[in-house]
Amino acid sequence: MFAKAFRLKSNTVIKGSDRRKLRADISAAFPLLSAEDLNELIPNKEELNIVKIYAHKGDAVTLYVLHKNPIFFQLEKQLFPTVYTLWRFPTMLPAFVTWPPVLQKLTGGADLMLPGVVVHADGLPEVNQGDCCAVTLVMNRAPVAVGTAAVSSAEMRNSGMKGKGVNILHTYMDQLWAFGDKSHPPVMQVTNSPAQVEGEEYEEEEQDSSDPASVETSCRSMQELRLDEHELLKEEEPLEDKEGENTDGEDGDSRSPQEQMDELLLQCFLHALKTKVKKSELPLLTSSFQRNHMMSCCPKGKYLDIKKSSYKKLSKFLQCMQKDHSLIRVKELSKGVESIVEVDWRNPELYSFSIPEDFEPEKESEEGGGASEVPYQPPEITPLYGVTARLEPLFQDAQKKKGTPLKASEVRNIITEYVKKNELVHETNKNYVIINPTLCDCLLEKSEYQEVEKLKWDDLFSRTLIRMQACHELLFPGQRPVVKKGQMEPIDITVASRGSNKKSSVSHDPSEVILIC
Known part of the structure; x- marks a missing residue:
């Protein structure tokens, strides 16, 4: 298991x-x-x-x-x-x-x-x-x-x-x-x-x-x-597990999956430094280097997953490349954001590296003759609200269990339907909703139990959203949406001057979702 x-x-x-x-x-x-x-x-x-x-x-x-x-x-x-x-x-x-x-x-x-x-x-x-x-x-x-x-x-x-x-x-x-x-x-x-x-x-x-x-x-x-x-x-010898998978990897490779991923990681790293990174790009965000350069150097039919390597994290791998191989120098230019600031292109390991024969380069564009550039498309970020245990009775009729993420409009529709179904709209003033035992337990504080008998519609919706679990949905182009807990943190962008009076922008994104290029 x-x-x-x-x-x-x-x-x-x-x-x-x-x-x-x-x-x-x-x-x-x-x-x-x-x-x-x-x-x-x-x-x-x-x-x-x-x-x-x-x-x-x-x-x-x-x-x-x-x-x-x-x-x-x-x-x-x-x-x-x-x-x-x-x-x-x-x-x-x-x-x-x-x-x-x-x-x-x-x-x-x-x-x-x-x-x-x-x-x-x-x-x-x-x-x-x-x-x-x-x-x-x-x-x-x-x-x-x-x-x-x-x-x-x-x-x-x-x-x-x-x-x-x-x-x-x-x-x-x-x-x-x-x-x-x-x-x-x-x-x-x-x-x-x-x-x-x-x-x-x-x-x-x-x-x-x-x-x-x-x-x-x-x-x-x-x-x-x-x-x-x-x-x-x-x-361990090749072993068929319960699902029929061979634990020793593909093509009869006797090395462990971790060893194979370590080798692939180093290969993509050297390949990216030798063919993708230019001196004018430095300093280069480590996350941008992995996504835009290393991933594109991964051979066809293979997938680069650093979590399956012995390093587990990109920062640990890059520290190893800095200390043990002396290939790069990594520096934290702003709090929590690391960048590659220097590359030793004369390093013997990098200089002697040759591109694998089975690697298929990117197709060249017909007009420019260079590598085809895919325009960057930022992910779509949608705020969501998860049903909590306290609010579960309120969403029971809509068959929404604890943990179900919903958009604000979906929450509003479900609450509106609940109020209408239970005939809770105030008879004389339709701007108010009568508080029944379920709404009392879900939305009111203990001190309000004996005092509050009705709420305005806006107050009803806002109290419901406040008591729900904050979530957000990330939709990257061509990928399935990913739902994560917590609110999306704001991105701080700092503009700094570099040599030759050039300006560069560095983004600090705690969730590592969006990178400003």
Whole structure:
């Protein structure tokens, strides 16, 4: 579920009543936890956050975060502990044991198959289908994955340990683990040794498995499994995940997607400096350099996404190009706005760079013979208003749920229709609207409950809009509209004099939506 990056929806501090409810839910779901354990997991005076996210497949998930580490996640009203919690309380879930190489498959999105399960002398843990369970590795009982049992223990034994064993939801080294402090599993010694391994895939480990010494020799310790994400993906063989995608990338490239994006990023950067940027353009906004120059140097069939690289942010990548490669010099000319102020065109790395053979240059215009220039079209920005929980009853008849973004005209039409449907227009003065219980709860302050019996139409509309979530819609030419929370911040433009009595304008746009050229 968390093999790929998820989208953050909200992050709020938990209320006292919700904290008590969470403690009760955890106690009911995991009865092995004592009262002291619950107090340690859900302390009364320490900050605990509720983070709502959308997984890459669209599942709505609620995270409970303590000390910046996710401790539980809730999916379809069922609570699951994270590996951070299981490392503190390793016995709170029944655990299935597997071999260290299997962890790489689980991290890539695969489920735990029964041929890969190691059966100890005391047998399989007793679970029913759908029960929450953990996965550990031989020679270390620190859990490395969490999921639900695909079948009961009895069905596992009756099937001859064939088929799916555990539906994996969360693993060590996945994106949910990366949301925390990225600590590694502790080493917890195992007292009993594997007695039997079913299946032919692990015949090498089966040899003389009754001897603990041979098992310890044949298995890598948890210390050897403490790899960073780069090393883990580099070792992994091509793996078809649940959606049939090859995790090792296209064309059989053995490098990780992150490595491939790093190389593409550097290629586009050098290509843009060598062929697109002119000395007269400096200083050049870093955001303009990425959008207007680097993007146009991306080979056909590929997409430049800096978030999928090891740098994650453009500023971090450019700092690396400045410090480690000495290719450019970046400077903050105004608060929060970075620009490329100098390029070393004599740098050996840039001088020796050659344009890839498979790159298709832009078509030349018939008149000028130069590169065709597409006139800049600014995005259309439309203010929107999101339905809040308080106003949801007012929009219920229009079937607008919490979070639905609406234009001001749509809000006005819905409120007007509500007033007419409920016959709330004042009989003698039609400029006023009578306040019913719903309008009272949604629009009035507590001090006004007994005093205000009617409102003017304009006051009714303005109170409604003020109590809604401010949003805005961005519509770029040729792209789908994007809705973002918050109001659109104003753009500050500063005109500064440069050499040769030239003037340049620098725009400060906090949302990085519009750039003034």
